[in-house]
Amino acid sequence: MIIDKKNTDxxxxxxxxxxxxxxxxxxxxxxxxxxxxxxxxxxxxxxSWHNSPQLIAPGVExxxxxxxxxxxxxxxAYADCGTGGALDRVLEKFDAKRIxxxxxxxxxxxxxxxxxxxxxxxxxxxxTDYLVKNFNRIMIKGLGLDKHPELFEVxxxxxxxxxxxxxxxxEQWQKDAQQYAKDFGFEYEYxxxxxxxxxxxxxxxxxxxxxxxx
Amino acid sequence: MMSEExxxxxxxxxxxxLVEQIQDDLYDGLDAEVTEGTEILLARGxxxxxxxGEALVGGMKIVGVDFRDGILFVPEVLKCAGAMKGGMxxxxxxxxxxxxxxxxxxxxxxxxxxxxxxxxxxLVAMMCEGAGFEVINLGIxxxxxxxxxxxxxxxxxxVGMSAxxxxxxxxxxxxVEEMEKRGMRKDTHIMCGGAPLNQEFADAIGVPAYxxxxxxxxxxxxxxxxxxxxxxxxx
Numbered sequence: 001m002i003i004d005k006k007n008t009d010x011x012x013x014x015x016x017x018x019x020x021x022x023x024x025x026x027x028x029x030x031x032x033x034x035x036x037x038x039x040x041x042x043x044x045x046x047x048s049w050h051n052s053p054q055l056i057a058p059g060v061e062x063x064x065x066x067x068x069x070x071x072x073x074x075x076x077a078y079a080d081c082g083t084g085g086a087l088d089r090v091l092e093k094f095d096a097k098r099i100x101x102x103x104x105x106x107x108x109x110x111x112x113x114x115x116x117x118x119x120x121x122x123x124x125x126x127x128t129d130y131l132v133k134n135f136n137r138i139m140i141k142g143l144g145l146d147k148h149p150e151l152f153e154v155x156x157x158x159x160x161x162x163x164x165x166x167x168x169x170x171e172q173w174q175k176d177a178q179q180y181a182k183d184f185g186f187e188y189e190y191x192x193x194x195x196x197x198x199x200x201x202x203x204x205x206x207x208x209x210x211x212x213x214x
Numbered sequence: 215m216m217s218e219e220x221x222x223x224x225x226x227x228x229x230x231x232l233v234e235q236i237q238d239d240l241y242d243g244l245d246a247e248v249t250e251g252t253e254i255l256l257a258r259g260x261x262x263x264x265x266x267g268e269a270l271v272g273g274m275k276i277v278g279v280d281f282r283d284g285i286l287f288v289p290e291v292l293k294c295a296g297a298m299k300g301g302m303x304x305x306x307x308x309x310x311x312x313x314x315x316x317x318x319x320x321x322x323x324x325x326x327x328x329x330x331x332x333x334x335x336x337l338v339a340m341m342c343e344g345a346g347f348e349v350i351n352l353g354i355x356x357x358x359x360x361x362x363x364x365x366x367x368x369x370x371x372x373v374g375m376s377a378x379x380x381x382x383x384x385x386x387x388x389x390v391e392e393m394e395k396r397g398m399r400k401d402t403h404i405m406c407g408g409a410p411l412n413q414e415f416a417d418a419i420g421v422p423a424y425x426x427x428x429x430x431x432x433x434x435x436x437x438x439x440x441x442x443x444x445x446x447x448x449x
Binding site for chain 2: 055
């Protein structure tokens with residue numbers, strides 16, 4: 001796990017425990033609202049779990065078992081993320097909240113937009129800023145395509161389109177995503193959707209006054 | 215470059231060593247070697263069912279356990295499956311000839327509506343075929359009608375449903391409900407599987423068997439048929 005225990009500041013009484021694939025977005029949101037940095041302790045778990053969702057619930061549980069006593073409130077910057085409710089069962093034990101939705105694509109784009117995209121083309125492969133930036137590590141190496149390119153067909157034979165759900169405007173990433181679509185032989189669509197309901201985590205923290213218990 | 219130690223002839227191994235070697239080669243995803251080993255066992259007079267069960271399915275069971283324990287990941291498992299397919303390609307026509315004697319029955323399997331993921335489903339199909347089922351693979355994105363038509367046409371002993379997405383797995387309940395309404399559950403066992411599923415979900419939608427991985431799913435399917443046969447023999 002990529003947990004920096006040295007930076008765990010026990011005076012910050014709210015924990016945001018998020019997927020490593022959201023770290024830049026979470027940091028940017030905190031930076032946009034300086035008052036949050038006094039209230040929040042941000043920790044992230046490995047982004048590589050994007051490809052191994054069975055590791056998410058046990059990983060979150062392990063972290064919270066060791067650290068939940070340090071915090072008044074716990075917010076989890078994950079959706080269900082393919083855990084099939086396993087994450088929710090962990091969160092219930094720790095009275096923690098997560099972002100609504102099936103996965104980050106849904107909470108970034110919003111449920112209506114995501115459903116519309118899925119209806120338009122079921123075989124759609126989604127990328128976010130993080131996934132574009134780390135495409136080779138997470139998608140190519142993570143799926144073993146660097147060593148076994150012949151597996152491409154097994155993974156992607158039913159996909160026809162790549163949609164880049166961008167959080168920020170970045171020309172280079174747009175070019176890269178378009179190139180990945182071309183390399184994979186997919187149609188390409190770009191949508192600047194921002195961070196969607198990821199912001200909800202911080203809105204709640206910002207509104208609620210911090211209660212320090214004795 | 216192959217070392218001297220690695221450069222050996224599979225023909226030099228005795229049967230037990232060769233079966234173990236095929237399992238090792240399957241684990242390493244070496245399809246040419248698995249194919250060669252399969253051919254050698256057949257040439258030595260082995261029954262195709264035994265080659266399948268001991269060497270190939272035996273090897274995939276080890277793969278299944280290591281996948282479950284986090285030692286192997288999806289890319290490696292897919293390479294193993296590719297290697298098993300090499301052996302299956304040789305065995306399939308031989309097994310087809312003797313299917314009347316050894317088949318466990320028909321197994322209809324498909325990914326549910328709204329879901330295009332089929333890697334796990336295809337692994338289950340392959341393992342079930344290896345276990346002795348005649349597998350009818352419906353592919354991906356199957357509405358309830360596809361399952362019902364396949365049940366009418368093939369009269370399978372088991373129907374298996376797969377989903378990878380939290381958003382698509384509830385559709386399995388629709389299929390179960392329709393089968394119930396049409397009285398199809400009496401003769402057809404239902405199984406389900408997929409990464410986000412668990413026994414609790416299977417219980418909630420009334421599916422009696424949840425397969426946590428491909429190897430276990432095939433075992434459960436086989437156990438079901440053997441238990442049916444045992445009951446029938448007792449009558």
